[in-house]
Amino acid sequence: MRDEHGIQAEGLVREFKGGIRAVDGIALQVAPGEIYGFLGPNGAGKSTTVHMLTTLLPPTAGSARVAGFDVVREGARVRAAIGAALQEAALDPLLTGREHLRLQTALHGMTKAERRPRTEALLERVGLTQAADRKVRTYSGGMKRRLDLALALVHEPSILFLDEPTTGLDPQSRNGLWAEVARLASDEGVTVFLTTQYLEEADVLADRVGIIDRGHIVAEGRPAALKAEIGRPSVEAVPCSAGDRAAVAEVLRRFGRPVPGSPKGVTVRLDGGEEALADVVRALEAEGLHLDHLQLHAPTLDDVFLAKTGRSLEGAGDEAEAEPQPVSA
Amino acid sequence: MSSPLLLQVGSLARRSVVRTLRQPVNVVPSFLFPLILLAVNVGGLGAAERLPGFPTDSYLDFALAFTFMQGALFATTSAGTDLARDIQTGFLDRLALTPMRNAALLAGQLAGIVVLALVQATLYLTVGILAGVRPESGLPGLFVVVLLAVLIALAFGAVGAFLALRTGSGEAVQAMFPLLFVFLFLSSMNLPRNLIEIDWFRTVATINPVSYLIEGIRSLIVTGWDAQALALGFGIALGLGLLALTAASLALRGRIARA
Numbered sequence: 351m352r353d354e355h356g357i358q359a360e361g362l363v364r365e366f367k368g369g370i371r372a373v374d375g376i377a378l379q380v381a382p383g384e385i386y387g388f389l390g391p392n393g394a395g396k397s398t399t400v401h402m403l404t405t406l407l408p409p410t411a412g413s414a415r416v417a418g419f420d421v422v423r424e425g426a427r428v429r430a431a432i433g434a435a436l437q438e439a440a441l442d443p444l445l446t447g448r449e450h451l452r453l454q455t456a457l458h459g460m461t462k463a464e465r466r467p468r469t470e471a472l473l474e475r476v477g478l479t480q481a482a483d484r485k486v487r488t489y490s491g492g493m494k495r496r497l498d499l500a501l502a503l504v505h506e507p508s509i510l511f512l513d514e515p516t517t518g519l520d521p522q523s524r525n526g527l528w529a530e531v532a533r534l535a536s537d538e539g540v541t542v543f544l545t546t547q548y549l550e551e552a553d554v555l556a557d558r559v560g561i562i563d564r565g566h567i568v569a570e571g572r573p574a575a576l577k578a579e580i581g582r583p584s585v586e587a588v589p590c591s592a593g594d595r596a597a598v599a600e601v602l603r604r605f606g607r608p609v610p611g612s613p614k615g616v617t618v619r620l621d622g623g624e625e626a627l628a629d630v631v632r633a634l635e636a637e638g639l640h641l642d643h644l645q646l647h648a649p650t651l652d653d654v655f656l657a658k659t660g661r662s663l664e665g666a667g668d669e670a671e672a673e674p675q676p677v678s679a
Numbered sequence: 680m681s682s683p684l685l686l687q688v689g690s691l692a693r694r695s696v697v698r699t700l701r702q703p704v705n706v707v708p709s710f711l712f713p714l715i716l717l718a719v720n721v722g723g724l725g726a727a728e729r730l731p732g733f734p735t736d737s738y739l740d741f742a743l744a745f746t747f748m749q750g751a752l753f754a755t756t757s758a759g760t761d762l763a764r765d766i767q768t769g770f771l772d773r774l775a776l777t778p779m780r781n782a783a784l785l786a787g788q789l790a791g792i793v794v795l796a797l798v799q800a801t802l803y804l805t806v807g808i809l810a811g812v813r814p815e816s817g818l819p820g821l822f823v824v825v826l827l828a829v830l831i832a833l834a835f836g837a838v839g840a841f842l843a844l845r846t847g848s849g850e851a852v853q854a855m856f857p858l859l860f861v862f863l864f865l866s867s868m869n870l871p872r873n874l875i876e877i878d879w880f881r882t883v884a885t886i887n888p889v890s891y892l893i894e895g896i897r898s899l900i901v902t903g904w905d906a907q908a909l910a911l912g913f914g915i916a917l918g919l920g921l922l923a924l925t926a927a928s929l930a931l932r933g934r935i936a937r938a
Contacts (some may be wrong), residue, residue: 404776405776406772406775406776406935426778427717429776429777429778430778432774434776436769436772436773440763440768440769440770440772440773441766441768441770442694442770444697444698444702445694445697445698448693449697452690453691453693453694454777456687456689456690456692456771457687457688457690457774457777457778458777458778459683459686459776460780485701501773567686596885636699
């Protein structure tokens with residue numbers, strides 16, 4: 351089903367017990383048919399945002415409209431318009447894939463005549479026809495994610511929420527899921543709100559990216575535009591001898607500010623852009639330093655995160671506390 | 680558009696029953712343990728049947744009612760841990776995103792308990808009759824025994840569902856099992872209340888509603904058709920069930936905080 355309204359959020363806040371603000375005044379706009387990547391480390395507030403936008407968690411403050419409906423006042427209409435595959439593949443290990451789909455189609459009120467063909471079509475679409483009658487506990491991680499996606503698509507939603515859909519998947523399963531998500535957006539006009547902590551996923555799949563850290567959106571835009579804002583590439587040099595690392599670092603500091611890189615090497619953001627690379631090589635040679643590896647890195651979304659927060663995205667989640675769970679009434 | 684409530688209940692009930700049938704490791708103990716305890720009790724306490732005023736000359740007839748209660752306790756933890764697992768895995772969130780009504784979730788969840796209780800009650804009665812029990816209320820009484828046993832299991836199951844929804848933890852539900860077991864032991868399960876000589880025990884057994892649930896079933900086996908015992912048994916089972924269902928519904932509303 352083609353989406354016509356997208357997602358709008360204004361000043362969205364979710365506060366938990368003890369005054370912890372997991373989401374602190376988020377504003378975002380997702381256009382119909384767009385794939386929006388919500389990128390951030392663990393505990394940044396991604397899942398809490400998804401829970402609010404999918405009506406599973408009432409916001410403490412602010413407002414949001416999904417598919418043209420208010421998430422607080424028109425929850426049922428929002429739920430009818432959206433599909434969601436949440437962070438954990440929430441499946442029953444004792445049921446088969448087909449039984450999951452049968453249950454989901456029934457709960458969505460489909461008639462008996464509609465349920466069977468819809469179930470078969472979705473199994474076929476996600477490549478689970480052969481495994482349809484196996485219990486889910488025998489499925490691989492990739493198969494569970496595909497079933498999760500099929501369940502989210504049962505009622506042909508116009509907006510799809512995917513909360514870290516490829517976490518823990520092997521590259522082949524991940525690429526397959528990316529292809530299906532891209533096809534949903536391009537062929538069927540489905541709006542996709544995708545949270546991820548993987549830079550590559552946001553880069554490859556998303557039309558636009560919102561980078562969230564500690565409950566705030568710190569950057570938003572097309573991946574290419576965000577990287578262009580950073581502009582300058584970084585260079586990473588790995589010395590042949592570990593004892594030369596300090597000397598290499600001293601040389602490289604003449605050309606730019608150090609940034610996180612591999613533990614064996616030294617990485618700096620080049621003040622002079624990629625043209626400075628030749629000078630770097632000459633300076634290292636002049637000092638008699640031999641390198642095992644020298645590489646120029648184009649700016650990445652991690653660089654964008656670093657520029658906006660002063661921390662690298664990888665490992666930033668370790669500093670953050672896990673996202674608090676809702677307080678049950 | 681909401682799907683019809685009956686279709687939702689039926690689909691969730693089917694899932695609950697399928698889950699129950701596919702967990703023999705969890706289900707079989709609920710059949711065996713009450714029967715083992717029955718054998719132990721009859722062997723150890725059988726002499727009680729010679730006490731003056733004991734209502735029957737067969738301790739087995741007297742003790743059989745207890746198996747239904749113990750089976751119901753298993754049902755409590757079974758329903759509770761299943762629901763807690765749904766909360767912990769996020770399956771409840773998946774259900775909450777459908778047009779499912781809260782009542783359908785509870786009714787569907789408890790349907791598995793009904794099936795389990797039916798099988799349990801039939802087994803306990805069959806074993807009892809094979810061992811020599813001859814219910815005073817005859818064949819119709821057997822159906823009433825099963826009906827009351829299912830109602831008690833439903834009420835206990837609703838308690839399990841409430842605990843799961845309130846705590847969201849299977850471990851917390853299982854931790855309640857010993858406490859509920861104490862209620863069983865502090866009842867008239869082993870002796871008629873009028874023959875309990877220790878005052879405080881008799882008082883506790885008299886105010887303990889579990890005594891009346893046991894006595895309701897027991898009356899059909901030992902006495903025949905005892906209107907008062909049945910009214911108390913059914914009344915307390917219904918009252919507990921309604922109370923637990925109300926509490927579970929409120930807990931579910933809090934748990935599924937969807938807008």
